Amino acid sequence: MESIQVKAYAKINLGLNVLGRRQDGYHEVRMLMQTIRLFDKLTVKMTQTAGITLKSNLSYLPCDDNNLIYRAAALFFEETKQRCGIHVTLEKHIPVAAGLAGGSSDAAATLTALNELYHTGLSLEELKQLGIRLGADVPYCLMQGTALSEGIGERLTPLPAPPPAYCLVVKPPVSVSTRYVYEHLNLSDAPHPDIDALLSALNNKNLALIAANLGNTLESVTIPLHPEIAAIKAELLEAGALGALMSGSGPTVFGLFSDRPKAEHAFYRFKVGEFGKQTYLTNFWNK
Numbered sequence: 605m606e607s608i609q610v611k612a613y614a615k616i617n618l619g620l621n622v623l624g625r626r627q628d629g630y631h632e633v634r635m636l637m638q639t640i641r642l643f644d645k646l647t648v649k650m651t652q653t654a655g656i657t658l659k660s661n662l663s664y665l666p667c668d669d670n671n672l673i674y675r676a677a678a679l680f681f682e683e684t685k686q687r688c689g690i691h692v693t694l695e696k697h698i699p700v701a702a703g704l705a706g707g708s709s710d711a712a713a714t715l716t717a718l719n720e721l722y723h724t725g726l727s728l729e730e731l732k733q734l735g736i737r738l739g740a741d742v743p744y745c746l747m748q749g750t751a752l753s754e755g756i757g758e759r760l761t762p763l764p765a766p767p768p769a770y771c772l773v774v775k776p777p778v779s780v781s782t783r784y785v786y787e788h789l790n791l792s793d794a795p796h797p798d799i800d801a802l803l804s805a806l807n808n809k810n811l812a813l814i815a816a817n818l819g820n821t822l823e824s825v826t827i828p829l830h831p832e833i834a835a836i837k838a839e840l841l842e843a844g845a846l847g848a849l850m851s852g853s854g855p856t857v858f859g860l861f862s863d864r865p866k867a868e869h870a871f872y873r874f875k876v877g878e879f880g881k882q883t884y885l886t887n888f889w890n891k
């Protein structure tokens with residue numbers, strides 16, 4: 605039986621601006637997305653019996669059609685008319701419900717793996733069109749790297765990679781519902797980061813300017829709910845981060861460092877503290 609192993613990378617938002625709410629309820633966004641070197645591992649194996657089965661190392665994750673891997677596989681088989689018979693083993697490392705697009709990235713990795721395993725030859729564009737039916741971040745997760753994401757996440761423009769940086773990721777032990785955050789967003793009160801300033805800093809490969817322009821409209825909802833997010837940001841800055849921000853709808857916070865000893869020192873400081881269990885020292889990932 606043929607099988608394939610793929611990595612599903614997490615993302616952070618260097619900038620997340622919500623422009624408005626559309627009539628269909630979706631929000632119009634302008635986001636600067638960046639893949640980081642923190643990933644789940646998926647092993648996708650063809651089976652002789654029909655059906656989709658899934659097993660993961662986290663007992664609380666659903667293994668039925670509530671899991672995005674299952675849904676991605678079902679959509680792939682429906683669209684390509686292939687005989688469905690696979691077993692997926694998920695080794696989950698990306699924190700769940702964290703603002704790091706873990707589920708979307710697993711869905712993207714499943715589509716990529718099945719396209720290869722079944723030799724279906726779908727182009728990246730065709731995969732993205734399937735992906736958007738599973739979630740707004742799935743097309744970006746198929747593409748990976750550095751990108752400007754517009755519309756509801758389906759309009760993607762690849763961007764040059766940022767200059768190298770150490771990225772310290774800290775996930776406090778609370779879960780945040782993306783839906784709740786968008787529903788409670790008051791756009792007139794919320795901060796609106798200058799995405800154009802971020803793009804120009806990126807084009808100039810200026811890490812200090814990127815760090816100075818980090819911003820996320822959704823912090824205005826999530827931080828009042830979970831004030832520890834503001835405390836983590838302050839601690840990252842105190843430890844020498846050039847900038848710190850909540851990713852997505854939270855609650856994960858990241859800090860950017862140019863200096864390795866400072867980043868490592870901050871990592872050990874968080875590792876022995878109350879958020880140590882889900883603290884990661886990583887960096888940007890571009891193909």
Ligand code: ATP
Binds near residue numbers: 701853
């Ligand atoms: P985003 O940044 O796109 O909002 P997130 O990182 O906040 O995503 P996920 O980790 O994708 O959130 O999980 C959100 C919910 O989706 C969880 O409550 C979880 O039960 C469900 N889910 C379904 N499939 C998966 C999967 N493969 N991995 C993680 N969560 C999944």
